[in-house]
Amino acid sequence: MAVLVTGGAGYVGSHTVLALLDAGEKVFVIDDLSSGERSAVPIKAQFVHGDAGDPEMVRRLLRIYGIDAVVHMAGSGSVEESVRNPLKHYRNNTEIARTVMEACVSEGVRHFVFSSTAAVYGDAEGCREDSVLSPVSPFGKSKLMAEAMLRDTAAAHSIRYAALRCFNAAGADPAGRAGQGARSGGLIEVACEAAAGKRLFVPVFGTDYDTPDGTCVRDYIHVSDLADIHRLALERLRQGGSSFAVNCGYGRGRSVREVIETVKKVSGVDFAVKVHPRRAGDVGKSVADCGMLFGDLGWRPSRDNLAKIVSHSLEWERNSSRLPARPAMHPEKLQKDQAGSATDLTPREHQVMQQLSKGLQNKIIAANLGVSEHTVKIHLHHIIRKLGATNRTGAAAIYLERLPDFFQRSNGAPSGFRNH
Numbered sequence: 001m002a003v004l005v006t007g008g009a010g011y012v013g014s015h016t017v018l019a020l021l022d023a024g025e026k027v028f029v030i031d032d033l034s035s036g037e038r039s040a041v042p043i044k045a046q047f048v049h050g051d052a053g054d055p056e057m058v059r060r061l062l063r064i065y066g067i068d069a070v071v072h073m074a075g076s077g078s079v080e081e082s083v084r085n086p087l088k089h090y091r092n093n094t095e096i097a098r099t100v101m102e103a104c105v106s107e108g109v110r111h112f113v114f115s116s117t118a119a120v121y122g123d124a125e126g127c128r129e130d131s132v133l134s135p136v137s138p139f140g141k142s143k144l145m146a147e148a149m150l151r152d153t154a155a156a157h158s159i160r161y162a163a164l165r166c167f168n169a170a171g172a173d174p175a176g177r178a179g180q181g182a183r184s185g186g187l188i189e190v191a192c193e194a195a196a197g198k199r200l201f202v203p204v205f206g207t208d209y210d211t212p213d214g215t216c217v218r219d220y221i222h223v224s225d226l227a228d229i230h231r232l233a234l235e236r237l238r239q240g241g242s243s244f245a246v247n248c249g250y251g252r253g254r255s256v257r258e259v260i261e262t263v264k265k266v267s268g269v270d271f272a273v274k275v276h277p278r279r280a281g282d283v284g285k286s287v288a289d290c291g292m293l294f295g296d297l298g299w300r301p302s303r304d305n306l307a308k309i310v311s312h313s314l315e316w317e318r319n320s321s322r323l324p325a326r327p328a329m330h331p332e333k334l335q336k337d338q339a340g341s342a343t344d345l346t347p348r349e350h351q352v353m354q355q356l357s358k359g360l361q362n363k364i365i366a367a368n369l370g371v372s373e374h375t376v377k378i379h380l381h382h383i384i385r386k387l388g389a390t391n392r393t394g395a396a397a398i399y400l401e402r403l404p405d406f407f408q409r410s411n412g413a414p415s416g417f418r419n420h
């Protein structure tokens with residue numbers, strides 16, 4: 001028996017691979033490394049650098065290595081990016097899931113654990129598995145479509161599945177074997193980067209939500225606990241359990257401000273915080289009802305403690321030499337003829353501003369863009385002049401204010417911006 005983990009080089013993926021290996025499983029990982037890291041795949045797992053959307057490759061893997069179960073985690077997981085680039089998410093989350101399911105059916109793989117998301121519920125607190133599914137973002141919709149395909153596939157073929165509706169994964173492996181991937185960018189990671197001196201400030205996206213302190217509320221779950229639920233779900237399917245969908249959280253809501261305060265307290269660093277407008281696709285509240293997880297599945301968390309989650313994340317951040325995540329949005333090509341005025345920035349200047357407005361320092365921007373710090377300084381000098389600002393903070397504020405105009409001038413849609 002062997003398990004194939006798609007997306008096993010990613011953040012939740014690499015922790016899940018560890019949980020499976022710790023349980024004595026033989027694990028194969030397929031990952032195209034578009035957002036995951038090769039170094040995140042434990043040495044004991046067999047790594048295949050490839051696209052889970054390649055049906056031939058997946059079928060070959062399943063056949064040659066006698067794989068009896070697939071944990072499908074490959075996909076794109078940014079709510080905000082899915083609003084800007086929905087087709088990327090429908091490909092990576094819906095189409096690729098279909099391809100992997102088809103390969104499983106044709107190769108006789110009977111167990112399928114699918115990493116779904118809390119975003120299938122939309123804005124909701126105390127969501128139960130049988131609650132109304134009303135996703136707001138293309139990300140949530142793309143995962144919900146995959147869930148629907150799984151249900152239909154399981155009804156037609158001898159495959160059973162577990163759809164794990166993951167709430168907000170955070171933290172890092174307590175033994176320090178894995179941590180937040182290079183490009184996950186979740187709130188706790190961002191705040192820990194600020195505490196570790198890798199960011200100048202933490203942006204708070206929206207303070208006018210209908211929540212106790214006006215900031216968004218999420219159900220944060222330790223990534224190693226989430227990984228353990230994936231392991232348990234597979235065990236249940238192998239024991240003959242029928243297909244199910246289950247919430248993976250702790251059933252406890254924490255606001256953005258509460259999280260930031262906890263990171264400050266645990267780290268002892270009073271980093272700067274700046275209020276920004278709401279982020280596209282965000283919902284006010286997303287908190288699980290864990291009746292099924294704790295009851296029917298009989299799972300018990302080992303790390304249900306926000307300070308502990310933060311301390312593991314912080315430890316990883318302080319010990320890892322890696323730089324902060326590259327921003328997902330990547331302006332590459334802004335047509336000159338659509339620009340036209342003195343305030344327009346070159347594509348490279350947009351790249352610099354994208355990073356600057358996330359609070360990154362010059363040396364980190366330089367490393368992310370593959371240029372020298374001196375070049376970043378020169379770009380900033382031009383940008384500050386073009387935007388009519390007096391310093392970098394002023395330029396960042398003006399840039400964020402004018403971002404919608406830049407989009408409009410590149411044909412009313414962010415088509416001049418490319419993700420990577």
Ligand SMILES: O=c1ccn([C@@H]2O[C@H](COP(=O)(O)OP(=O)(O)O[C@H]3O[C@H](CO)[C@H](O)[C@H](O)[C@H]3O)[C@@H](O)[C@H]2O)c(=O)[nH]1
Nearest residue numbers: 077079118119166167168186187190203204205216256279
């Ligand atoms: O720098 C930041 C980062 C985030 N936030 C806020 O913090 C909250 C949590 O945001 P995250 O980016 O950490 O997580 P999301 O809730 O957007 O999404 C996460 O949880 C989802 C489950 O609903 C999916 O699993 C998804 O892949 C994962 O990124 C949101 O209100 C967001 O606006 C900030 O204020 N500043």
